[in-house]
Amino acid sequence: MKAVVVTAAVAAVVALGWSMSSRADDPPALSSMPASEVVSTLDRNGNGCVDVEEGRNYASRRFHALDRNHDGSLDAEEAPLQPGEGADARPVTNQGWQDAYHARFDAVDADRSGCLSPQEIEAGRNARNGGK
Numbered sequence: 696m697k698a699v700v701v702t703a704a705v706a707a708v709v710a711l712g713w714s715m716s717s718r719a720d721d722p723p724a725l726s727s728m729p730a731s732e733v734v735s736t737l738d739r740n741g742n743g744c745v746d747v748e749e750g751r752n753y754a755s756r757r758f759h760a761l762d763r764n765h766d767g768s769l770d771a772e773e774a775p776l777q778p779g780e781g782a783d784a785r786p787v788t789n790q791g792w793q794d795a796y797h798a799r800f801d802a803v804d805a806d807r808s809g810c811l812s813p814q815e816i817e818a819g820r821n822a823r824n825g826g827k
């Protein structure tokens with residue numbers, strides 16, 4: 696019963712996400728989404744959380760979408776610094792971007808399940824935004 700409800704919700708959010716996206720290839724920015732929507736957007740295998748590969752896939756697509764001048768790196772204009780990132784985090788290459796993604800994933804994956812639940816993402820955000 697719960698699975699059915701979750702699946703329906705995911706389908707609805709994904710459909711909404713696609714229709715709102717101006718370019719289908721442009722992955723949406725996750726920072727403005729509620730954590731539950733982040734998960735439903737990235738959760739391809741439908742297990743209710745964001746696996747390492749699912750997040751990496753997004754991170755890679757996002758990198759290429761942000762790299763507007765296609766020089767293989769993101770400067771602070773293409774990818775504004777996120778909370779917790781120092782000025783030396785830009786410019787960043789795709790490799791550095793992926794490394795940062797993995798570090799963030801590990802930091803957020805509190806139960807070490809290799810999959811990020813909405814609760815973990817929410818907690819990770821609160822921690823990053825200066826929460827105690």
Ligand SMILES: [Ca+2]
Pocket residue numbers: 737738739740741742743744745746749
């Ligand atoms: Ca998943």
Ligand SMILES: [Ca+2]
Pocket residue numbers: 761762763764765766767768769770773
């Ligand atoms: Ca660039």
